[in-house]
Amino acid sequence: MSELLSPNTLEAVFALFGLVAVGAAVLVVTTRHLVHAALWLVVALGAVAGCFLLMSAEFVAWMQVLIYLGAVVVIVLFGFMLTRAPIGPSDDLTTQNRWAALLVAFSASAALIVLLVGGFAGTTLDLSDPTPTDAAMIGGSIFRYWVLPFEALSVLLLAALIGAIAISRLRSREV
Amino acid sequence: MHALYPLILSALLFGIGIYGVLARRNAILVLMSVELMLNAANIALVAFDVMLKDAAHAGQSLTVFVITIAAAEIGLGLAIVLLIFRQRATIAVDAMHDLGEHTPQRLTEGTHP
Amino acid sequence: MTGLWLVAGPLVASVLGLAVGGLGRRWVGTVAVLGASAALLSAGALATQQPWSEPVVSDGLRGNWVVLPFASVVDGLAITVALMVASVALLVQIYSTAYMRDEPRYGTYAAFISLFTAAMLAVVVAGDLLLLVIGWEVMGLCSYVLIGQNWQEPAARAAAVKAFLVTKAGDVGFIIGIIVLIATTGSLLLTDAVAAAAGDATTASVVTLLLLMGVVGKSAQFPLHAWLPDAMAGPSPVSALIHAATMVAAGIYVVARTYPMWEAAPVTLSVMAVIACLTMVGAALAALTQADLKRVLAWSTVSQLAYMLAALAVGSEQAAIFHLVSHAFFKALLFLAAGAVIHAVGSTVMSDMGGLRRAMPVTSATMALALLSLAGVPVLAGFFSKESVLSAAEHAAQGEAVVGAWAGWAVLVTAYATVAVTAAYTTRLWLRTFAGRYRGSGQPHEAPAAMRWPLVVLAVPTVAFGFTGLAAQWFPTWSVPSATMSVLPEALRPQPTATAVSLVLIAVGALLVTRIWRARPTGDPVRLDAPAAAFARSGFGWDAVYAFVAVRPFLASTAATAAVDERLIGRGVTGVGVLANDAGVGVQHAHRGYLQRSLTVSLTVVVLGLVVVLVAVAT
Numbered sequence: 001m002s003e004l005l006s007p008n009t010l011e012a013v014f015a016l017f018g019l020v021a022v023g024a025a026v027l028v029v030t031t032r033h034l035v036h037a038a039l040w041l042v043v044a045l046g047a048v049a050g051c052f053l054l055m056s057a058e059f060v061a062w063m064q065v066l067i068y069l070g071a072v073v074v075i076v077l078f079g080f081m082l083t084r085a086p087i088g089p090s091d092d093l094t095t096q097n098r099w100a101a102l103l104v105a106f107s108a109s110a111a112l113i114v115l116l117v118g119g120f121a122g123t124t125l126d127l128s129d130p131t132p133t134d135a136a137m138i139g140g141s142i143f144r145y146w147v148l149p150f151e152a153l154s155v156l157l158l159a160a161l162i163g164a165i166a167i168s169r170l171r172s173r174e175v
Numbered sequence: 176m177h178a179l180y181p182l183i184l185s186a187l188l189f190g191i192g193i194y195g196v197l198a199r200r201n202a203i204l205v206l207m208s209v210e211l212m213l214n215a216a217n218i219a220l221v222a223f224d225v226m227l228k229d230a231a232h233a234g235q236s237l238t239v240f241v242i243t244i245a246a247a248e249i250g251l252g253l254a255i256v257l258l259i260f261r262q263r264a265t266i267a268v269d270a271m272h273d274l275g276e277h278t279p280q281r282l283t284e285g286t287h288p
Numbered sequence: 289m290t291g292l293w294l295v296a297g298p299l300v301a302s303v304l305g306l307a308v309g310g311l312g313r314r315w316v317g318t319v320a321v322l323g324a325s326a327a328l329l330s331a332g333a334l335a336t337q338q339p340w341s342e343p344v345v346s347d348g349l350r351g352n353w354v355v356l357p358f359a360s361v362v363d364g365l366a367i368t369v370a371l372m373v374a375s376v377a378l379l380v381q382i383y384s385t386a387y388m389r390d391e392p393r394y395g396t397y398a399a400f401i402s403l404f405t406a407a408m409l410a411v412v413v414a415g416d417l418l419l420l421v422i423g424w425e426v427m428g429l430c431s432y433v434l435i436g437q438n439w440q441e442p443a444a445r446a447a448a449v450k451a452f453l454v455t456k457a458g459d460v461g462f463i464i465g466i467i468v469l470i471a472t473t474g475s476l477l478l479t480d481a482v483a484a485a486a487g488d489a490t491t492a493s494v495v496t497l498l499l500l501m502g503v504v505g506k507s508a509q510f511p512l513h514a515w516l517p518d519a520m521a522g523p524s525p526v527s528a529l530i531h532a533a534t535m536v537a538a539g540i541y542v543v544a545r546t547y548p549m550w551e552a553a554p555v556t557l558s559v560m561a562v563i564a565c566l567t568m569v570g571a572a573l574a575a576l577t578q579a580d581l582k583r584v585l586a587w588s589t590v591s592q593l594a595y596m597l598a599a600l601a602v603g604s605e606q607a608a609i610f611h612l613v614s615h616a617f618f619k620a621l622l623f624l625a626a627g628a629v630i631h632a633v634g635s636t637v638m639s640d641m642g643g644l645r646r647a648m649p650v651t652s653a654t655m656a657l658a659l660l661s662l663a664g665v666p667v668l669a670g671f672f673s674k675e676s677v678l679s680a681a682e683h684a685a686q687g688e689a690v691v692g693a694w695a696g697w698a699v700l701v702t703a704y705a706t707v708a709v710t711a712a713y714t715t716r717l718w719l720r721t722f723a724g725r726y727r728g729s730g731q732p733h734e735a736p737a738a739m740r741w742p743l744v745v746l747a748v749p750t751v752a753f754g755f756t757g758l759a760a761q762w763f764p765t766w767s768v769p770s771a772t773m774s775v776l777p778e779a780l781r782p783q784p785t786a787t788a789v790s791l792v793l794i795a796v797g798a799l800l801v802t803r804i805w806r807a808r809p810t811g812d813p814v815r816l817d818a819p820a821a822a823f824a825r826s827g828f829g830w831d832a833v834y835a836f837v838a839v840r841p842f843l844a845s846t847a848a849t850a851a852v853d854e855r856l857i858g859r860g861v862t863g864v865g866v867l868a869n870d871a872g873v874g875v876q877h878a879h880r881g882y883l884q885r886s887l888t889v890s891l892t893v894v895v896l897g898l899v900v901v902l903v904a905v906a907t
Contacts, residue, residue: 010176018184025188025211029195034204041207048188048214055181057221060238064217067246072210079203079253083260094198095269097884101197104891109190111898116182118902123178125225133235141232142239153243160247164254193891197884268883275881 010127014054021047032089038076045069055125058132181222188215202256202266206249213245290344291360291413294334294370295406297326298377302402309395317385320398324378327405331370340364343770345415345479357418359477363770365609368763369541370412372613373534376620377405379742380529383624386738387525387631397437401529404430408534412541415478417466420542424462424502427535428455434530435522447518454515457838458505465498479770482546492552499546500556503539507593510567514830516590517574520582520636524627527582532589532623533616540596540612544605545769551690557601561695564598565702567591570828572709576716577814577825580636581626584717587827588662589619591706595677598699603689604680609767610780611673614753618658618670621746625655628735628743629721633728638720639812640728647732652722654743654750659714661750663794664707666787672754675782675790678703682786707790711797716813719802724809757781 024044028037045068052061142150188211195208217238224234260266301323308315337344343363381401388394407430410423436448470476472491473484485491503509508516519531530536543550550556568591575587592615599608628651629644630636645652661670681703683689684696726732734740756763757780764777804813815821823829878889 008176011180014176014180018180021184022187022191025191028211029191029199029204029208034201037204037207041210044211045214048218051181051184051218052221055176055221055225057224057235057238060217060221060235060242063239063242067242068210068214071246072249075250075253076203076207079256082257083203083266085201085203092267093200093204095200095884097888098194098198100888101194101884104197104888104895105190105194107899108193108891108895109186111895111902112186112189113183114902115898116186117179118906120178120182120226123226125176125178125181125222126228127176127225133232138232138235138239141230142236145231145233146236146240149240153240156244157247160251164251167251167254167258197888197891271883272881276876276879 010054014051017047017050017054020044021051030094032091032093034080034085034090034093035077035087038073038080041076042069042073045073056127056129056132059135059138060133178222178226181218185215185219185222188212188218200267200269202259202268203253205268206252206256210245210249213241217241290346291334291362291366291415292358292410293330294327294374294409294413297330298323298402298406298409301326302399302406305395305399305402309399313385313389313394316395316398317381320381320402321378321385323402324374324381324405327409328371328374328378331367331374334362335367335371337362339367340766340768345770347415347477357416357422357476359415359419360413361415361479361770362413363768364766365541365544365769366413368609368613368767370409372616373405373408373412376529376533376616376746377401377408379620379745380525380624383528383627383739383742384523384525386736387523387627391437391523393437397434397523400430400433401526404434404530404535408538411538417470417476417478417481420478421463421466424506424538424542425459427530427538428452428459428506431455431519431530431535434526435519437523437526438521441521443518444521447515447521451515451519454512454834455505458501458503458512460501461498462502462505465495465502468498469495478546482549486548486552489552492549493555496550496553496556497559499542500560503543503597504563505539507536507539507597508590509563509594509597510570511830511833513567513571513590514827514834517578517583517586517827520580520586524582524623524630527586528620528623528627531586532619536589536593537596537612537616540593540600540608543600544609547600547605547769550600551603554690554692557603557691558695560597561601561691561699564594564601565698568594568598568702568706569709572706572713573824574827576709576713577816577821579638579812579816579825581629581638581641581717581721582623582636584638584713585619585622585626588622588710588713591710592619592662595674595703595706598703599677599680601691602680602684602696602699603691604676604683605769606764606767606777607673607676607680607780610676610757610763613767614661614669614673614749617746617749617753618661618668621654621658621743621750622662624739624746625651625658625743628739629655631735631739632730632732634730635728638717641721641726642724642728642810643722643726644732645722647726648722648734650740651735651743654747655722656718657747658750659718663711663714663798664790665794666791667754669750669753672757672780672782674703674707675786676757676780678786678790679781679783682783704789704793708793708797711794712801715798715801716805719805720812723805727810 021044024040024047027040028044031037031040045064049061049064049069052058052064192208192210192212192215195211196205199205199208220234220238220241222234224232224238227234256266259271263270301319305316305319305323308319334344339362343361345359345361347359381398384394384398384401388397391397404427407423407426410419411427414420414423432448432452435451436444438444439448468491469481469485472488472495473481475481475484485495505512516531516536520527522531571587571591571594575584575591578584578587592611596608596611596615599605599611629641629648632648632651633641633644635641657668661668664671664674678700680689681696681699684691685693685700686696687693689696735743756766760777760779764780768777801813805811816825878885
């Protein structure tokens with residue numbers, strides 16, 4: 001336990017990124033400005049990408065940046081635009097359910113933390129290997145061991161694509 | 176690095192995501208909170224991958240898959256949100272209760288036999 | 289069981305009468321008259337056995353655990369009263385065949401009159417306390433049914449219920465008294481129980497005070513007197529039989545029958561004297577202010593019953609019984625004659641009558657005789673019986689009775705006052721009904737034969753009965769109760785001073801009314817619209833007291849009970865349904881389709897599951 005209280009450099013930086021991520025996430029779920037929420041999501045996801053980097057998961061980190069920050073957040077902003085999100089603050093972004101939600105969220109986090117602390121209090125991650133896990137390694141692993149899920153995933157992407165087009169197609173009478 | 180750092184971060188992000196899913200009114204904000212939860216899962220997966228160092232890199236591979244699925248999901252989800260917005264001019268989740276049942280009439284004093 | 293043969297005839301006639309009711313009036317009338325005749329014949333047969341010298345007491349049937357209350361006592365008192373009851377009942381049945389000719393439900397009427405006769409005779413010959421109570425209660429029931437004979441009139445319905453409830457209020461005390469008597473003396477036989485109770489002053493006082501409640505109720509004395517004038521809503525033969533001659537006199541009879549017990553309780557006798565004095569003069573004043581013919585007679589009955597009660601209070605049950613029998617004859621005659629008048633004129637109020645002596649000579653003459661007897665004019669029966677009461681009061685005033693001398697003086701003074709008022713109202717009644725000119729709009733005619741002959745028959749004892757008291761071995765011996773066999777019966781002769789005072793008072797009352805009437809023959813000698821007269825006419829406002837004491841609290845309690853039942857219990861029952869429904873509605877809220885609500889519930893369950901697993905693993 002005393003190792004936690006005297007972190008080395010890596011842990012300190014990781015803690016910093018973690019705080020940024022948590023802080024930005026809190027702002028995402030509590031802010032009164034709709035568009036600001038999307039921007040704070042960018043910060044949060046970016047901090048998560050930084051965490052990935054610190055854990056030597058290079059490929060995953062850049063995938064995170066590309067897809068989440070690049071595509072998902074953009075599509076969210078497009079969504080705000082097409083649903084005429086108000087620019088300024090709005091008062092009605094959080095429902096009556098907030099207290100129940102707070103309770104559930106708090107108890108879920110607490111239960112998970114207890115579980116994790118109980119299970120992994122003495123474990124350390126060995127990051128002494130200077131070689132990060134890059135695209136070649138992950139690619140080799142996927143196409144060697146995870147081919148079937150990969151194919152299924154491509155079918156899923158196809159279905160999502162077709163589905164999105166089918167749903168959002170303007171019917172002739174709605175023009 | 177101590178394993179608890181990424182793991183506790185994951186638990187906290189997950190809780191925050193739950194709060195956002197349950198408490199936010201705008202459907203797109205709910206989808207964003209779901210993204211937060213997925214990210215929490217991703218952090219945990221990567222942390223375990225580094226902890227266990229297996230040959231198949233299961234953790235990081237699955238992380239890639241989760242990211243993919245999350246992207247597909249939010250694309251489709253936003254298409255649905257747009258359709259709803261087109262039909263009802265609102266995307267507040269508490270305005271959509273078509274699957275619910277109508278509240279039955281409460282008995283008043285005069286209706287007993 | 290010998291005495292119970294008296295009861296058998298009318299009882300069978302009552303049951304048979306209900307059976308042959310559909311066969312027509314002739315059958316009904318025949319059965320009724322035969323039943324009453326059977327009673328009269330058996331009474332006569334029993335009289336020939338000279339029960340006054342040797343009373344016939346028979347035991348009831350008793351097993352180990354079952355008691356059949358059939359013991360009977362046939363002594364002089366019982367036979368005398370039984371003869372009176374049977375003869376009046378027979379005459380009433382004969383009268384009813386004509387009076388009820390055009391009335392519906394004659395069959396049930398005659399059957400209930402027969403049942404009533406049976407019940408009264410059961411009370412008369414009862415040697416068993418249970419038989420006494422049974423007869424007493426059946427009489428009350430028959431009175432209720434017969435008053436309500438014309439139940440299509442709301443006045444008749446109300447009067448029947450009022451009579452029943454008021455007499456029942458007194459009967460509560462009566463039954464409790466009988467129970468106490470049985471409990472303290474351990475005997476159901478009347479003679480034994482009375483003898484045992486007479487030996488102990490406290491028992492006697494308690495029992496007699498309770499029995500007095502029943503007597504006051506049945507005999508319509510203050511404070512339970514208000515039912516009798518209203519009971520005039522029943523047919524006149526019913527009034528004649530029940531409310532003049534028999535049922536109202538049953539209380540007096542029971543006191544006379546159990547007299548040794550009353551002599552041992554001077555407290556009760558004092559209470560009785562006070563009640564009698566108040567009732568005597570109050571009822572007479574009320575009779576003076578009535579506009580309705582039958583109501584005058586009803587109040588008059590209340591007043592005369594007070595005389596009998598007063599006689600009992602001052603120690604002479606002989607005088608009381610003497611007045612009972614004499615009053616029965618002339619009052620029955622008065623009611624039957626009133627029935628004939630009402631039948632002929634078609635109205636009951638005296639302002640529609642007048643000058644009827646030419647149109648109805650027999651009725652007029654017999655009624656005049658009865659009214660003279662009622663007023664106490666010599667030498668009619670009423671004179672002798674009233675004088676015997678006054679003599680008894682004089683004896684008590686001189687301290688010769690069990691009750692204090694003050695009671696004797698009170699009774700004496702009140703009785704004299706009542707004599708004057710009685711003379712006044714009887715004169716007023718005759719003048720308004722039979723003298724002057726006819727004021728109504730009908731065609732008055734003499735009554736038919738079946739109604740006329742009972743009047744004539746009853747006129748005989750009205751005139752002659754009083755003479756039977758003059759010798760000690762006549763009426764006083766004939767009517768001696770077996771309980772007091774050791775006391776020598778005395779002759780019931782009027783005293784000179786009392787007679788003189790009475791005659792003066794009668795003259796004063798009668799002449800005063802006649803003078804006022806002569807000044808205005810078409811009007812009423814009494815100013816009915818004066819507030820004092822109106823107050824007296826309503827029975828001195830006593831109905832308001834009933835309403836305050838009994839009716840309003842009872843109605844309030846029924847309203848409260850109904851409210852508790854509806855609001856508390858009813859709502860409790862429906863509340864179960866409402867509760868179930870509300871629970872369902874509450875649960876329904878989870879199905880309203882709100883996404884976040886459902887998710888919250890699901891996640892709560894998952895978290896709870898996780899917590900449970902953690903706890904399980906930790907322990």
